[in-house]
Amino acid sequence: xxxxxxxxxxxxxxxxxxxxxxxxxxxxxxxxxxxxxxxxxxxxxxxxxxxxxxxxxxxxxxxxxxxxxxxxxxxxxxxxxxxxxxxxxxxxxxxxxxxxxxxxxxxxxxxxxxxxxxxxxxxxxxxxxxxxxxxxxxxxxxxxxxxxxxxxxxxxxxxxxxxxxxxxxxxxxxxxxxxxxxxxxxxxxxxxxxxxxxxxxxxxxxxxxxxxxxxxxxxxxxxxxxxxxxxxxxxxxxxxxxxxxxxxxxxxxxxxxxxxxxxxxxxxxxxxxxxxxxxxxxxxxxxxxxxxxxxxxxxxxxxxx
Numbered sequence: 001x002x003x004x005x006x007x008x009x010x011x012x013x014x015x016x017x018x019x020x021x022x023x024x025x026x027x028x029x030x031x032x033x034x035x036x037x038x039x040x041x042x043x044x045x046x047x048x049x050x051x052x053x054x055x056x057x058x059x060x061x062x063x064x065x066x067x068x069x070x071x072x073x074x075x076x077x078x079x080x081x082x083x084x085x086x087x088x089x090x091x092x093x094x095x096x097x098x099x100x101x102x103x104x105x106x107x108x109x110x111x112x113x114x115x116x117x118x119x120x121x122x123x124x125x126x127x128x129x130x131x132x133x134x135x136x137x138x139x140x141x142x143x144x145x146x147x148x149x150x151x152x153x154x155x156x157x158x159x160x161x162x163x164x165x166x167x168x169x170x171x172x173x174x175x176x177x178x179x180x181x182x183x184x185x186x187x188x189x190x191x192x193x194x195x196x197x198x199x200x201x202x203x204x205x206x207x208x209x210x211x212x213x214x215x216x217x218x219x220x221x222x223x224x225x226x227x228x229x230x231x232x233x234x235x236x237x238x239x240x241x242x243x244x245x246x247x248x249x250x251x252x253x254x255x256x257x258x259x260x261x262x263x264x265x266x267x268x269x270x271x272x273x274x275x276x277x278x279x280x281x282x283x284x285x286x287x288x289x290x291x292x293x294x295x296x297x298x299x300x301x302x303x304x305x
Contacts, residue, residue: 140179143156
């Protein structure tokens, strides 16, 4: 190969690398925008139309499960030939109360653990290169290190989030952009190595990161709430989705009535009516119901990360 053709190959590689860097930067910006801005906006828009229905679905689902359990235990006793005395009925209801209280407490613990895991970083389950990548990025970006303010503003939060979530791919991509291949208005061919092998390796590394980032963004678009993005702009979709949620509520309501009928047949009264009567005489029961409603509300929002 002549010196002229080799020189042109090196120039072409360098230009391809600069182009690929900018493509990776745009993809990282898009990923960050989706997770930090669009996600919040879509959740807010979805809640505007459907929050009350989603929460009602969870309330109905919980009520249905409890009533089915009460009806199941009562029917089991009845089929065994046991007499359903007021004392036995009260005992069965107490058993179910304890079962579901334990379930709710366990779910609340899991929610709390999930929340804490995003705050307390677990260093015992991370890739060995993660702390090293983070440390080098922090040197480049930390506001107190005299870093370029524009660079810090663009990437500091993304670096922190990737580290907290053990997102090795994103840290690698950010490290390639900021530490190995700093992007700035002054980027030029002269800043790159003139070694063909080094340039090829650099290009392959960036293209691999681009491929992964494209895949991540594509997957993200299939997940909630991004999969609702187009629908939330369509009044017909909003109506149809609302109808689907109402149908779920109606289905639970029908199951609840079925369980109430079984309980009433076996005991002479509906459990829900008993609850309303008891609330008027025992304030603590009403307090428990309010707690349950707050728990459901917290559960509805728990998956939004």
